[in-house]
Amino acid sequence: MSKEEYNPKVLGFLCNWCCYAAADAAGVSRYQYPPNLRTIRVMCTGRVDPSFVLRGFVEGADGIFTGG
Amino acid sequence: MVEAGRSPNIEILTNADLLSLKGQPGNFKADIVQRPRYINADDCTACGLCTTYCPRHQVDDYNEGLNITRPIHIDYPQAVPATYYIDPRSCLHLTHETCQICVPVCQSKAIDFSQKPEERTLEIGAVIMSPGFGRIPEDTLAKYSFGKHPDVVTSIEFERLLNPSGPFTGEVRCLSDNRHPHKIAFIQCVGSRDIGCDNGYCSSVCCMYAIKEAVVAKEHDPDAEITIYYMDIRTQGKEFDAAQKRAEDKGIKFVRAKVADVMPWGDHLRLTYSTLDGTHSFKAYDMVVLSVGLESPPDAQKLADMAGFKLNKYDFCNTDTFAPLATSKEGIYVAGAFNGPMDIPESVTQSSGAAGIASGLIKKQRGRGIIHKSYPDEKEMGDEVRIGVFVCHCGINIGSVVDVPDVSNYAGDMEGVVYYTESLYSCSQDAQEVLKEKIKEHDLNRVVIAACSPRTHEPLFQETLKDAGLNRSLFEMVNIRDQCSWVHANEPGAATDKSKDLVRMAVAKARHIQPLPEQTVPVNKIGLVIGGGIGGMTAALNLADQGFSCSLIEKQDTLGGNFKKLSHTQKLIDQVKKNKLVSVYTNAELQQTSGFVGNFSSIITTGKGAKAKEVTLDHGIIIIATGAREHRPETALGNSIKYSKKIVTQSELAEQLEGKGKKRAPDSIVMVQCAGSRGDDLNYCSKTCCITAVQNALRVKEINPDSQVIMLYRDIRTYGYAEDLYQDARQKGVLFIPYEMDNKPAIAEKGGKLSVSFFDPILQDDVSMNPQMVALSVGMVPEETDTLSKLLKVPVTADKFFLEAHVKLRPVELPVDGVYVCGLAHSPKPINEIIAQAQAASAKAAMPLVKGYVTVDPIVSNIDKEICIGCKLCTSLCPYQAIQMVKDENNRPKAETIVASCKACGICASHCPTFAISMGGFTNEQLNSQIEAFGKEILVKETEAA
Amino acid sequence: MGMNALIFNVLKELGINPDRFSLQWASAAEAPRFVKLITEFTDKIKKLGPLGESEGIGPDELQAKLKKGLAAVSSRKVRMVYGNTTKTIRKEGIFTPEYISSVIEEKLKKAIVGALSAEVEEGKPAAPEKKRAPAKQDAETKEAQKAPAKAKPAAKKPAEKASKKAKPAAKKKTPAPLKASAAKKKVVANKTPAKKKTAAKKKN
Structure with missing residues (x-):
């Protein structure tokens, strides 16, 4: 993983109706952003349980992004 | 829009013109011509490659001409249908018979220059006119230097400037030199309330949209100085005054003045205005926004002549106060801004209402021609997890960045994966057949597709699963296009790694997917209308017109409400009394309601004194029309x-x-x-x-x-x-x-x-x-909305009017499914708006009644009563009142989901103290294993490793 | 809403930079905003370095701490308070960050600190697994600390979960009880050529 540049592991929980849709739209417009994000789609950010976040850190996430 | 696009019972004909319309209500014939788009909609995958190769530039009309696009393009990513089209005005091939670069570029061979205009005759029962509004002529704008100075823009152009998909990706910049404008002025009533351009009417929406645009601009740049020059601030809509006050608090200035002119002034613009006391002043601005009004649509007269209905003196459709959605020709209805300037909520309301009346007119034909699909029975699932992984190249959209074979091989090494492959276009028709075959051949019981977005393509693949006898829930999609190859185009290595990780996470989740039953709940086809005023009676009669019986309950001893003395009201009372489908209860009040959409049961008291009694009514929907005084x-x-x-x-x-x-x-x-x-x-x-x-x-x-x-x-x-x-x-x-x-x-x-x-x-x-x-x-x-709000568990605003489910898009539905609102109980409004809203509410309410059942997406919440401790947290947190408390066999309180009301947001699950609640398709188990797979690359098959 | 504050407080208590968690909003139309948010967030994490580094916590201690945190937010006691907090915020209808953190501060912090320190006293944090059976009964406080996230699924496949949990660092797959080896192997064998064909076809 870590060669010259450190590549953090970022876990994302994205709401199907908002951020996930925005991320799709970003793709359609070919915007570029860092490839570190690993997304888990949820139907609403309300679904994101605090335990998911802590588990994400346990599993080695360096940062966790939740997008509604 | 997407919903309309997806419905098998709505045929969308874009690029089409009406040529003639003849016939009688219930039996019209419409001749239409559909202009070619030169791209085969069934084949186009909306990959956008053609646009990048197209050599010709063209003004982007969608962005009000503020941007450049190509002749082959799509207006915006969410357009329906999501198909590109070629503008014949500028395409080099269509104008000069050259070029054709796009043809070989298109991987799915969707481009077809041989397309010709196609004429068709449609046989229809009713027509709804909704051509929208037109533009204020530019000469009206000339006195404000519009067209002379690039920094004088219309509010519509300004809206595009503010929009993230607009010309500066949401940054507000002056068109003259790309600087950020610091001082911005809005001029109201441009082309409205203006006898000079024959538009005596007020366009109703401009004050509110100007405020909205000003607030958004202020959010972009908190230091911006924004002034709105107005004659009267017309924020008469529901909660609009509050929005205006917020704008003022944010520092937006409102000046009551007439603007005389706007002139270029060095780098700036000079705006001259006069206030009420007669003084003239001028100020310098970086940008001037003209709040243009709504003009009648350009082809209004043509449409009216063709269809035979009347226009009013402003060339909008002519309608009557008491029949606000009917044109002067029977069987032809009108909705939206063509019916007079109006905002989004009202347009949505009107279109629901018009659709409801139209559906009443043709109710005899109801159900005919409707497309119902049938599927093979779902096959038995063994205990063994058998996952098939399909990785899509999407032509070169994914394949040119992500190493698809590598990802596919990687997937093959994962626990539970028994089949894996690549495909060029996994969404193509032949790929669906392949998918079905492979499911059979390898006895797959979970399918993972790594391709584009589940938001656009999940329904397609789920259809195929159903065709192959698999439950549609047994599916997981990995987005390696929109959220990977497209956005990491210059980092193929990292994009491939990301794709592998995402596939691994999806496979981990897929292992835990269980089939979820399709749930439907039967509907009791009876309505309950609360309130016997003009709104309630209109709603009740409308339900009856659509063929449904209902009970109408009125608190007072006679029907009529506020407008009892109008002759129209008297006519309504007569009709209601004569109508066999409407049962009227006077001196009646709702005491108690239980149940949910399709299956409500209410107790009312009715009658006075000795005659007073309790009545129990079973009904499928509720319309609230309790009014105001x-x-x-x-x-x-x-x-x-x-x-x-x-x-x-x-x-x-x-x-x-x-x-x-x-x-x-x-x-x-x-x-x-x-x-x-x-x-x-x-x-x-x-x-x-x-x-x-x-x-x-x-x-x-x-x-x-x-x-x-x-x-x-x-x-x-x-x-x-x-x-x-x-x-x-x-x-x-x-x-x-x-x-x-x-x-x-x-x-x-x-x-x-x-x-x-x-x-x-x-x-x-x-x-x-x-x-x-x-x-x-x-x-x-409003009339005592508090009591009703508690009885039906529906919210009210701070002003005690009922709060709709979505202010703009669902203006007559309340957050509790099956409960609708209309009239003054929603907000103050004049009679024509009450009637239109009542028609809309009954149209919406008739939807579950027509269907006879409510379908429930299986992603709803599910409560394990063994683990539930009955703490009631979920019942109070649920925004949709979709959880009720029941007693188990030991008489202990347990929570239970009302599946018909659940919206699958998951707040209950994420707040359950004992993890007793899970969401269909997003269970704790599934998400946890997805998270675990995020962290670990442990999923290599034992057999392979050995 | 409340979650942001809960995670913030838990991370702070654990000595982990709360900036590593971010809750943001972007509507479907706001692609540029999403891009900006995710770019900024990634950059921020990049600057912070691997989890634990900027915090000065070694890998083992970090795992221990995080598991403690996970157990805490999975505990019935904390979740009860968390739920009630969300309820309060909703009821008041005040959604300013200041107000939310004040409510959280007041109500939740004690529970969090309690749950975390209880865990410390018990020593090894890896404990949470086994204890889920009694979670169904009402032994309030005891369970509060441990009834872990797994409460439900664990009932079905204890072996798998436990082993995964126990050695998260291990790269090899341990969960033995899973099925499907033989059949799978076979198909993979048939399958590889088929796949090659696709690839070859594409090249032509």
Whole structure:
């Protein structure tokens, strides 16, 4: 993983109706952003349980992004 | 829009023109011509490659010409249908027979230059006209230097500037030199309330959209100085005043002034304006936004001639107050801005209403021609997890960045994966057949597709799964296009790694996917309408017209409500009484309601005294039309009010002016607007008072032309065509004098003599007078919405009106499924809007009744009663009232999901203290294993590893 | 809403930079905003370095701490308070960050600190697994600390979960009880050529 540049592991929980849709739209417009994000789609950010976040850190996430 | 695009029973014909329309209600024939788009919609995958290769530039009409696009393009990513098209005006092949670069570029061979215009005849039962609105002609804008200076823009252009998908990706920049404008002015009433361009009407929406745009611009740049120049601020809609106040608090300035002109001034623009006191001033601005009004659509006359209905004098569709959605030709209805300037909620309301009436007209044909698909039975699932992984190249969209074979091989090494492959276009028709075959061949019981977005393609693949006898839940999609290859185009290595990780996570989740049953809940096809006023009766009759019986309950001993005296109301009462499908209960009140959409049960009390009884009604839907009543404040504008023959409310005055035999009007009368409204006693604007007051003023002038009529106001809100009345009143000599809240008019009565004193901003002096009468515009308050709100668990606003599910898009639905609202219980509004809303509410309410069942997406929540401790947290947190408490066999309280009401947001699950709640398709187990797979690369098959 | 504050407080208590968690909003139309948010967030994490580094916590201690945190937010006691907090915020209808953190501060912090310190006293944090059976009963406080996230699924496949949990660092797959080896192997064998064909076809 870590060669010259450190590549953090970022876990994302994205709401199907908002951020996930925005991320799709970003793709359609070919915007570029860092490839570190690993997304888990949820139907609403309300679904994101605090335990998911802590588990994400346990599993080695360096940062966790939740997008509604 | 997407929903309409997906429905198998809605055929969308874009690029189409109506050529002729003939026939009778229930049996029309429409000739249409569909212009070619030169791209085969079935084959286009909306990958966008063609646009990148197209050599020709073209002005981007979607972005108001502020941007450049190519002749082959799609207006915006969410467009429906999501198919590109070629603009024949600029395409090099279509204009000069050259080029054709796009043809070989398109991997799915969707481009077809041989397409010709296609004529078709449609056989239809009813027609709804909704061509929208047109543009204000540019010469009207010329006096503000529009067209002369690039930094004078229309509000529509400004909207594009603000939009993230606009020309500067959401940054506001001057078109002249790309600088960020610091000083921005909005000019209201451009092309509205303007006899100069024959648009006497008020466009109703501009004040509100200007405020919205100003607020958004301010959010972009908090230091921006934004001024709105206006005549009257017309924020008469629900909660609009509050929005205006917020804008003011944010530092947006509102100046009551007439703008004389805007001229280029060095790098800037000079705006000259005159205020009420007669002084002229000018100011420099970086950008001037013209709040343009809504014009009638350009082909209105043509449409009217073709279909045979009438236009009004402003070339909008002509309609009647009591039939606001019907054109003058039977069987043809109208909705939206073509029916007069209106905002989104009202347009949505009108279209629901129009669809409802149209569906009533053709109810005999209901169900015919509807497409119902059937599927093979779901096959038995063994215990063994057998996952098939399909990785898509999407032509070169994914394949050119992500190493697809590598990802596919990687997937093959994962636990539970028994089949893996690549495909060129996994969404193509032949790929669906392959998918079905492979499911059979390898006995797959979970499918993972790594391709584009589940938001666009999940339904397609789920269809295929169903065709192959798999439950549609046994599917997981990995987005390696929109959220990977497209956005990491220059980092193929990292994009491949990301794809692998995402596939690994999806496979981990897929291992835990279980089939979820499709749930449907039967619907009791009976309605309950609460409130027997004009709205409630219209709704009840409308349900009956659509073939459904309903109970109409009215609190008072007769039907009619506020407008009992209108002849139209009397007609409605007659119709309701005669209609066999409507059962009327008077002196009736709702006591209790239980159940959910499709299966409500209510107890009402009805009758008076000895005849009083309780009745239980079973019904599938509820329409609330409980109305509002006149507010009678004891103090108004700081004056304590004693109502008498001399101090009256506007409705009392109206009655007096209609009085039989003795139509007498006072020699002098002062009307005071907003007495008790807009922050005085009530916080909101009651929308109708200005119009009523102006009508009364005109009536007084008609009966007694010499009468001195003075109206003291804050903003005259005669929106829409009512602006004509206002103009008329001014011409007939009614004096309109504005007052400010820091200098309110004083009203006193001493020894039977009235005195009113106020500050006249034109004279710049205090004025005192002794009118014969004072008429107060007092506004209205909702009828006891609190009780009903508790009984039905539906929310009310701070002002105690019912709060709709979505202000713009679901204006007549309440957050609790199966409960609808219309009329004054929703917000103050005039009669035509009440009727349109009642028609909309009944149209929406008829939807579950027509279907006979409610389908439930299996992603709803599911409560494990073993683990539930009955703490009730979920019931109180659920935004949709979709969880109820029940007793288990040991009489312990347990939570239970009302699947028909659940919206799958998951708040209950994420807050359950004991993890007793899980969401279909997003269980704790599934998400946890997805998270675990995020962290670990441990999923290599034992067999492979060994 | 409340979650942001809960995670913030838990991370702070654990000595982990709360900036590593971010809750943001972007509507479907706001692609540029999403891009900006995610770019900024990634950059921020990049600057912070691997989890634990900027915090000065070694890998083992970090795992221990995080598991403690996970157990805490999975505990019935904390979740009860968390739920009630959300309820309060909703009821008041005040959604300013200041107000939310004040409510959280007041109500939740104690529970969090309690749950975390209880865990410390018990020593090894890896404990949470086994204890889920009694979670169904009402032994309030005891369970509060441990009834872990797994409460439900664990009932079905205890072996798998436990082993995964126990050695998260291990790269090899341990969960033995899973099925499907033989059949799978076979198909993979058939399958590889098929796949090659696709690839070859594409090249042509």
